Amino acid sequence: MINISEAFETQNMIQHENLDVRTVTMGISLLDCSDGNIDRTCEKIHSKITRYAGNLAKTAEEISAEFGIPIVNKRISVTPAALIGASCCKTTEDYLKIAKTLDSTAKELGINFMGGFSALVSKGMTESDRLLIESIPIVLSSTENLCSSINVGTTKSGINMDAVRMMGQVVKDTAEKTKDTGSYGCAKLVTLCNAPDDNPFMAGAFHGVTEPDAVINVGVSGPGVVKAVLEKIHGQSFQVLCDTIKKTAFKITRVGQLVAQETASRLNVPFGIIDLSLAPTPAIGDSVADIIHEMGLEQCGAPGTTAALALLNDQVKKGGVMASSYVGGLSGAFIPVSEDQGMINAVKCGALGIEKLEAMTCVCSVGLDMIAVPGDTPASTISGIIADEAAIGMVNQKTTAVRIIPVIGKKAGEEYEYGGLMGTAHVMKVNPFSCDEFINRTGRIPAPIHSFKN
Amino acid sequence: MNRTIITAVGKDTPGIIACISSFLDTKKINILDISQTIVDGIFNMMMIVDAEGMDGNFDDLISQMKGIADKLGIDIRCQREDIFDMMHRI
Numbered sequence: 044m045i046n047i048s049e050a051f052e053t054q055n056m057i058q059h060e061n062l063d064v065r066t067v068t069m070g071i072s073l074l075d076c077s078d079g080n081i082d083r084t085c086e087k088i089h090s091k092i093t094r095y096a097g098n099l100a101k102t103a104e105e106i107s108a109e110f111g112i113p114i115v116n117k118r119i120s121v122t123p124a125a126l127i128g129a130s131c132c133k134t135t136e137d138y139l140k141i142a143k144t145l146d147s148t149a150k151e152l153g154i155n156f157m158g159g160f161s162a163l164v165s166k167g168m169t170e171s172d173r174l175l176i177e178s179i180p181i182v183l184s185s186t187e188n189l190c191s192s193i194n195v196g197t198t199k200s201g202i203n204m205d206a207v208r209m210m211g212q213v214v215k216d217t218a219e220k221t222k223d224t225g226s227y228g229c230a231k232l233v234t235l236c237n238a239p240d241d242n243p244f245m246a247g248a249f250h251g252v253t254e255p256d257a258v259i260n261v262g263v264s265g266p267g268v269v270k271a272v273l274e275k276i277h278g279q280s281f282q283v284l285c286d287t288i289k290k291t292a293f294k295i296t297r298v299g300q301l302v303a304q305e306t307a308s309r310l311n312v313p314f315g316i317i318d319l320s321l322a323p324t325p326a327i328g329d330s331v332a333d334i335i336h337e338m339g340l341e342q343c344g345a346p347g348t349t350a351a352l353a354l355l356n357d358q359v360k361k362g363g364v365m366a367s368s369y370v371g372g373l374s375g376a377f378i379p380v381s382e383d384q385g386m387i388n389a390v391k392c393g394a395l396g397i398e399k400l401e402a403m404t405c406v407c408s409v410g411l412d413m414i415a416v417p418g419d420t421p422a423s424t425i426s427g428i429i430a431d432e433a434a435i436g437m438v439n440q441k442t443t444a445v446r447i448i449p450v451i452g453k454k455a456g457e458e459y460e461y462g463g464l465m466g467t468a469h470v471m472k473v474n475p476f477s478c479d480e481f482i483n484r485t486g487r488i489p490a491p492i493h494s495f496k497n
Numbered sequence: 498m499n500r501t502i503i504t505a506v507g508k509d510t511p512g513i514i515a516c517i518s519s520f521l522d523t524k525k526i527n528i529l530d531i532s533q534t535i536v537d538g539i540f541n542m543m544m545i546v547d548a549e550g551m552d553g554n555f556d557d558l559i560s561q562m563k564g565i566a567d568k569l570g571i572d573i574r575c576q577r578e579d580i581f582d583m584m585h586r587i
Contacts, residue, residue, distance in 0.1 A: 046543075
């Protein structure tokens, strides 16, 4: 039987250490919505999503009240739109129709983000993929709750550099079209390598073709809880440090498992996976950078940061795996710069730059996330940054991603306040040397050899 | 059985448990276990109750308990026991 100290430990985590379930995401297959007529396709999409997810937000709120655990986001991911639109989208305007259908359905259902305006182009691009990618700037500037993701590489097929080149320009165009809101459109756009099929987190969520018709995936959180326990073990050995993180990750993940099971059962949809990611928020103390600080680094970005992050990521997985029946998605520690107050502070004081963040992405999920750069950063430089991240993912057989925001009108050192979970973007300095000639080459970077590991 | 944990925290005053218990009686909720401590004048109480067959739904229980908490000037929370079991038991 639960004792009083255990009851209050749980409550303290929720009330004072920002423990929450970050997202309950329903994945829905739209493969059976494809039709030769664009309007019929849109009708089928609306009808199918409404049928499965009509009660998603309400059910999540009921579970949240009964168990006393905040469920911050209720989201939907759908089959990559480039697959659904292939039979009926002949222009970018057609893709805009699909996008607006997804966006308005999300609003109707009380969903805060819909993911899946996506294309998987790691080896090549169909005409449908190309049209979808070309439509991204207008789509992200004309919709509110829709997220877009493009997978440009995999370990097995290499990196599609034509897609990487296109995405640099798409990011710039999206920034320009949403310049009145700090180029916010780019916060809803991510370029991935080795994208998982079952990711519940935005902006990279989509419902992969290997998934069932509908599924519930849950993303847990809890950097504040990990930070709080580490405050009590300063000066102790790595063994104590690792065991403490593992035990805490176990507790956090069990809550996610409970919420996932309940939601799946009440909506009569199978439970998919728990994503073990530690996802920070701009709230004070709910920060991955603060965890690294508690491990003994003056600032996130100081020498030792990559090692500390590798340790954190691994222990979170080790604790979390035992707590859940199925683990998937991105599963690691997130380092979205603008969404993490500790990261923002580290950038401001000069401890953390893009190059160190890139090194950190080698050992954690997911990649260069919510990085604001000067608005005049060339498209080819953004492509270069995407290519670097994709290469890390491809060679290390892990997911990597780039969600970069060239804030139009802002220079390095300036700030833009997005508010809410998106936080405050501190514009970071970008290496000024050109990669034009490299990016302008056409074709693919071949898949790496998986032997002779060095 | 629908086991629910009720926790109360706040400045110690006479009648907190009486007030909560009599409310549970009106809701037809059975108390299974109760423990409490007072640390530096702060009252901490945990009750395990069976909410199976209670009058009204869980939302009502939470909102009515909030009314009692406001009257007593303390914090009272009702949560299904599963969240504590999942977190603290393998």
